[in-house]
Amino acid sequence: MTTYTTIAEDTRPLHHPKTWVGKYVWSQDHKVIAIQYSLTAVGVGLVALVLSGLMRMQLAFPGMLEFITPDAYYQFVTMHGMIMVIYLLTALLLGGFGNYMIPLMIGARDMVFPFVNMLSYWVYLLSVIVLMASFFVPGGPTGAGWTLYPPQAITEGTPGAGWGIIMMLASLAIFIVAFTMGGLNYVTTVLQARTKGMTLMRMPCTIWGIFVATILGLLAFPALFVAAIMMTLDNTIGTSFFMPAIISGGAALDHSGGSPILFQHLFWFFGHPEVYIVALPAFGIVSDLISTHARKNIFGYRMMVWAIIIIGGLSFIVWAHHMYVSGMNPYFGFFFATSTLIIAVPTAIKVYNWVLTLWRGDIHLRVPMLFAIGFIFTFIHGGLTGLFLGNVSVDVPLSDTYFVIGHFHMVMGVSPIMVVFGAIYHWYPKITGRMWNTMLGQAHFWITFLGVYAIYLPMHYLGFLGVPRRYYEMGDTAFLPESVHDANVGITIAALTVGAAQLIFFYNLIYSYFKGPKADPNPWGATTLEWQTPDTPPAHGNWGPELPKVYRWAYDYSVPGAARDFIPQTTPPGPDEKPHEH
Amino acid sequence: MSQTTLTQNAHAATEPHSLDSLVSDWTTDQEVFKKVQWGKAMMWIFLLSDTFIFSCFLTSYMTVRASTMVAWPNPSEVFALTLFGQNIPLILIAIMTFVLISSSGTMALAVNFGYRRNRRATAALMLATALLGATFVGMQAFEWSKLISEGVRPWGNPWGAPQFGASFFMITGFHGLHVSIGVIYLTTIAIRVLNGVYDRNGKYEVVEIAGLYWHFVDLVWVFIFAFFYLW
Numbered sequence: 001m002t003t004y005t006t007i008a009e010d011t012r013p014l015h016h017p018k019t020w021v022g023k024y025v026w027s028q029d030h031k032v033i034a035i036q037y038s039l040t041a042v043g044v045g046l047v048a049l050v051l052s053g054l055m056r057m058q059l060a061f062p063g064m065l066e067f068i069t070p071d072a073y074y075q076f077v078t079m080h081g082m083i084m085v086i087y088l089l090t091a092l093l094l095g096g097f098g099n100y101m102i103p104l105m106i107g108a109r110d111m112v113f114p115f116v117n118m119l120s121y122w123v124y125l126l127s128v129i130v131l132m133a134s135f136f137v138p139g140g141p142t143g144a145g146w147t148l149y150p151p152q153a154i155t156e157g158t159p160g161a162g163w164g165i166i167m168m169l170a171s172l173a174i175f176i177v178a179f180t181m182g183g184l185n186y187v188t189t190v191l192q193a194r195t196k197g198m199t200l201m202r203m204p205c206t207i208w209g210i211f212v213a214t215i216l217g218l219l220a221f222p223a224l225f226v227a228a229i230m231m232t233l234d235n236t237i238g239t240s241f242f243m244p245a246i247i248s249g250g251a252a253l254d255h256s257g258g259s260p261i262l263f264q265h266l267f268w269f270f271g272h273p274e275v276y277i278v279a280l281p282a283f284g285i286v287s288d289l290i291s292t293h294a295r296k297n298i299f300g301y302r303m304m305v306w307a308i309i310i311i312g313g314l315s316f317i318v319w320a321h322h323m324y325v326s327g328m329n330p331y332f333g334f335f336f337a338t339s340t341l342i343i344a345v346p347t348a349i350k351v352y353n354w355v356l357t358l359w360r361g362d363i364h365l366r367v368p369m370l371f372a373i374g375f376i377f378t379f380i381h382g383g384l385t386g387l388f389l390g391n392v393s394v395d396v397p398l399s400d401t402y403f404v405i406g407h408f409h410m411v412m413g414v415s416p417i418m419v420v421f422g423a424i425y426h427w428y429p430k431i432t433g434r435m436w437n438t439m440l441g442q443a444h445f446w447i448t449f450l451g452v453y454a455i456y457l458p459m460h461y462l463g464f465l466g467v468p469r470r471y472y473e474m475g476d477t478a479f480l481p482e483s484v485h486d487a488n489v490g491i492t493i494a495a496l497t498v499g500a501a502q503l504i505f506f507y508n509l510i511y512s513y514f515k516g517p518k519a520d521p522n523p524w525g526a527t528t529l530e531w532q533t534p535d536t537p538p539a540h541g542n543w544g545p546e547l548p549k550v551y552r553w554a555y556d557y558s559v560p561g562a563a564r565d566f567i568p569q570t571t572p573p574g575p576d577e578k579p580h581e582h
Numbered sequence: 583m584s585q586t587t588l589t590q591n592a593h594a595a596t597e598p599h600s601l602d603s604l605v606s607d608w609t610t611d612q613e614v615f616k617k618v619q620w621g622k623a624m625m626w627i628f629l630l631s632d633t634f635i636f637s638c639f640l641t642s643y644m645t646v647r648a649s650t651m652v653a654w655p656n657p658s659e660v661f662a663l664t665l666f667g668q669n670i671p672l673i674l675i676a677i678m679t680f681v682l683i684s685s686s687g688t689m690a691l692a693v694n695f696g697y698r699r700n701r702r703a704t705a706a707l708m709l710a711t712a713l714l715g716a717t718f719v720g721m722q723a724f725e726w727s728k729l730i731s732e733g734v735r736p737w738g739n740p741w742g743a744p745q746f747g748a749s750f751f752m753i754t755g756f757h758g759l760h761v762s763i764g765v766i767y768l769t770t771i772a773i774r775v776l777n778g779v780y781d782r783n784g785k786y787e788v789v790e791i792a793g794l795y796w797h798f799v800d801l802v803w804v805f806i807f808a809f810f811y812l813w
Contacts, residue, residue, distance in 0.1 A: 112620040180631060188624045191614045200609035218627065222634035226642060229752070239748035241646055257650040257743055262642055269638075292630040550611070 016540065018532065028114035029540050030099050033121050035431070037095035040121075044128050045088035051080040053499050060492030063474045069296030070472040071159040077470060079135075079148025082168070085274065086175060087128055089416055094179070094279040095124060096169030097423060098186050098210045100431070103206050104530035107548045109541045111185040116180025120182035127174035127354035134160070134167035142168045145470060147271070150242040150263050154235040156249050166237060169228040176221045176228075181500065186214045195529075197550030202569070204528050204554040205298060208305050209284020212312040213277045219316070220273035234258070264326050268319035270401045275412050276315040280308055282419035285348055286372050288554070290354055291424050292526045293369035295565050297555035307346035307353075309512075314343045324392050325399045333392040340390035344383070351380060362558065362565070366524070367441035371422030374449045375415055382411025385460065400470070403463020406456045409572060414452045421448070421505070428509070429519030433536050436516060440508040451498035456489045526564045528554050532570050590765070602741060625791045629798045636802050639756060640809050643749040647813075655741035657811050660729070675811050677720045679803065681742075682761075685714035686800045691791045696789035704789060708772035711796060715765040722758050726751070757806055760799045768792055 017023050024032060055076050058068045068076075098346055099117070111117045125574040134141040144152060152158050153165055153240065160168075190203075190211045203211075230241040234255070242263045243255030291298040298304060320328060320336040354376055378448030390394045398404060421444070429435050467474070467484055474480060522531040534544045548570045556567040608614055615623055647654055658671035665673060692707035729750070736751050739745040771792045780786045 065744050102670060112625065180628070184624050184627050184631075187627050188620055192618065192620055192623050193611075194612050197611050199611045200614070201605075202611075218631040219634050224637035226635060229756075230642060233736065233748065233752060239752075240737070240744050241642065241748060254737065257646070257652055257745060259646055259649045262645045262649075266642065472715060558770075 023256055023540075026118065028110070028118045030103050030111050030114065030117060031240060031477050031538065032433075033117055034096050034099035037099060037124065038092055038097075040125055040128055041088050041092040041096060044083055044132070044551040045092075048080045048088060049499055049502070051076040051083075054498055055080065055518035056492040056495045058472065060489040071140070071143055073472045074145070074470070075141050075159050075164070077145050077406070078143050078148075079131075079141050083131070083415065084173070085146065085278070087131065089278045089420075090179070090217070090274070090410075091124060092420060093278060093416065094186065094210060094214055094518070095121070095182055097206075097281060097285065097420075098214065099182070100427070101530065102186055102210060103193075103551045104533070104538060104542060105192070105204050105226045106190060106198050107529050107550060108189060109191040109543060109547070112193050113185055116181050116187050120178050120185070123174060123178035123181065124129040127171045127178060130167055130174060134164050134171070137163035139163050147264075147267060147557070148231070149259050150231060150258075151244065151246055151248075151255075151265075152232065154231065154243075166232060167234075169232045173225055173228050176225045179217055179221055182502040183218045187218065189504070192347050193343045195550060197549045198529075198569075199501075201302070202550060202553045205284040205287035205301070205304055205308075206281070206528075207284065208308050209280040209287075210283070212308050213280040216280070216312050216315060217277045220270045220277065222270075223266045224270035227263055227270070230266075231263065261323075261326055261328055263322070264323050265330075268322045269316075270293065271322060272319040273312075273315045276311060278412055278416050278563055280312060282375070282416040283308060285423045286419045287350075287354065287357075288377050288526075288528065289368050289419075289426055289556055290357050291557060292426075292524050293364045293366055293372065294358050295525075296357055296361040296365070297557055299356040299359075300349070301553065301555060304353055307349045310346045311343060314339060314346070318343060321390055321395075324395050330392075337390055337392050341387065344387060344390075347383060351376065351383070364524075366425075367436075367438060367445060368426035368524075370442065370445045370449075371418050371425065373423065374445065375418040377449075378410050378418055378452065379415040382407060382409075382415055386411055397466075400464055400468055401463035402459040402467045402469055405469050406459030406463060410452075410456050410457075414456065417447075421445075424509070426524070427530075429523050429536075430510070430521075430530060430533075431515075431537055432513050433519055434512050434516035435523065436508050436512040440504050444505045445509065447501040447504070448498055451494050451501065453493035455491050455498065458491050462487055474581055492582045507515040525564070527552075527556055527566050527568050529569055532568050585720070591799075596649065616772060617696075619785075619787050620793070621788055621791050625794050626752065629794065632798065633802075634758075636805070640755050640805060643745075643753060644809065646745040647743070650743040650745050652743040654743050655739060655746050660734075660741065660746075661725075661811060665749065672811060674721060674725055674776070676809065678718055678725075679807055681714050681721070682718050682782040682800050682803050685711045685718070686797055688714065689796045693790045693793045696780075699781065701781060704786075705772045705776040708768050708789070708792070712765045712768040712772065715761050715768070715796075719758055719761050719765065722754060722761075726754075753806060753810065755801070757802060760802070764796050764799050767774065 018028070020582070023029075027036075029034060054065065055073065057065050058073055073518070099111070102108070138528070139160050139162050142153065142164035144154075144161075144165060148168065154161055158165075190207060192202075194203075212310060230239070232241040234241055234243050238254055240255040240258035242260050243253070243258040244260060245256040246253050267482045287298050287304060318336055318340045320332050321340045324333050324336075358373070359458055360456050360483055385403070389398060389404065425436065425441055425442045462484060465480060465484060467480060474484065519536065521536040524531075529550070530538070532548060533539075533542060549572075551572045552567065552569055554569055556562075556569075559567055598634050642785070655732045661675055662671040663673045664670075688707045689711045692704050694710060695703040695707060729747075733740045736748045739747045771788060774780065775789065780788060
């Protein structure tokens, strides 16, 4: 080998804080930042969960909770959607798991620019504070629906049309700044700071998923940023980017000539890649969970990587399938339906490969594996209904019904959350050094898994009946049978049960953190680098004096002739071992 | 490790032009871009992201321009200036563009002198670049105040579609913000160069990274010039 040393081997002194505040508050350690990100995201996610419970109460028992007025209902819808998609899932999967896993899994001491990484968290926190503050401004938060379509988002009569929408747009812009600072770090770290022997094609799928998702974020969030600026200008100083000539409340507004559809294009140019910003890290993580707990190499690693890249690329040319009924040129529908259906190909490759990894594997049904297998179910389910909605002629009657709600909650709500749960159970022993309680974990899984089906399957049926989404109450609708109301009651009971069951999860995590048994440094017998750290939880700088060296891919499970059923990536090849061809 | 490297090399040798060898070049260990400093890689990625921001701005502007029902003001009349009794279309923009492009030249020279460890020349050229940038922003301020005095507002103007003023102020404002940040950025780095910070730590690539940003801001201006003023 050459004597050329890379920058990653430069043993620059890390920033070593002495005080508690320096270690845990203004920390530049990627692991602490990851936990700060995760706790903030989960905290704000709980707000969104409570909002969804309130919405369900109104749908099942209209008028029972008197404070849920129509305005409040729209505000709950909006905040629930926006928080879950951006402030919870994006922040948790990239800011949380991305931060924690990237340096550990590629053998780096930290992100390349720890200070920028720290700023990223604090700016994210600011965006969350601005968002939460919108609950307390005059008029309350915006009730424009999470897609914030103009003109209604900023016209009189929509809840929060004054302050709320501006707070929302400001919060989004701040979030994008935070994401950019973090995302630049993640991409540069993966590209330039891997340890010796860690080629791109030896990276675990988790890192591939996070890496490609971050690139998508860096290229897709700009569209939302621009849309937010333009809508803020429309709302505050009276430009007409998105506002056509319009009569509101009987009077003509001072706007003319703008294009509301332009906003939809910008929003969905961000919004569709956003689906994959959430999904790709989940795809990657679940691949590793399945491979580890089935004691088998991931089936078709190379294809899995290419599928992630191809899905990422295609996700930029499908956005207008969200707009079939928007009034855009109908000929666009043909192109976007085609590109949408093409995405099913790499996605199906991934699903087949997960299932083929399980095939004849030595499956250990530990809690993380339960969630991983649960994910395969919910994802296939949500993916297949996506094929319905991707076709223009099928989508038109189903648009804006509960079928759509059922579809996207299965595919990008429940599925990534299943992976998040699985991943938390999987890495919890490494992060805290303690083991959680298995019984509680299993109870959490089964209630959640069966519960989400009880919630979302009936929604598909409601959608076929034509129940529209976003309605505060149905009123006297002749075309809807009585059973709609019964289904709504059932869904609400299931939703509240699943929501309450999450208490088991939090109890398990918190209790185990203090009282759980000490965890083995590598309890699952995993091959990847984060399980080979000298300390558990990993110390500041991760690796002690020497960076680890990588000699093999991340999936040497059950290798014939090997002493154990896994070979860590740091184990040099034996004298007569042939390197793995993948 | 070395075994795998050998296999990869042998593989590449047998099929020098295959896609596989391209992939294996890119996917070797540690660094995708060999000997490229972290800051430089990060700046490139940031600029890619920023490209998308400006693309969205310009695409949005073109969309509203194409979809508005009212006539679009004629840029060569709006941006004409009367100099020495002659009405010259786009003259101010032409000078601004010339100034900004020239600043890219001085920046490129600064980077060159930086790698030659010529502290004074580097700092002087960077300050010259910043000065040209500040001149650009100054002329932009003049242009803004001229248009405002003629009645152009973000919500309307005397000549046609209200989206003209909205797009103009938004896009040139966002670009001007980039130039202004660049001026501060370049000045900061120039002072650090002058103080010998990079002579001590050997990281003259910081000058090049600042240069990347500056060239990007120039390049964006070329597109704004083409799409807003010449269309």
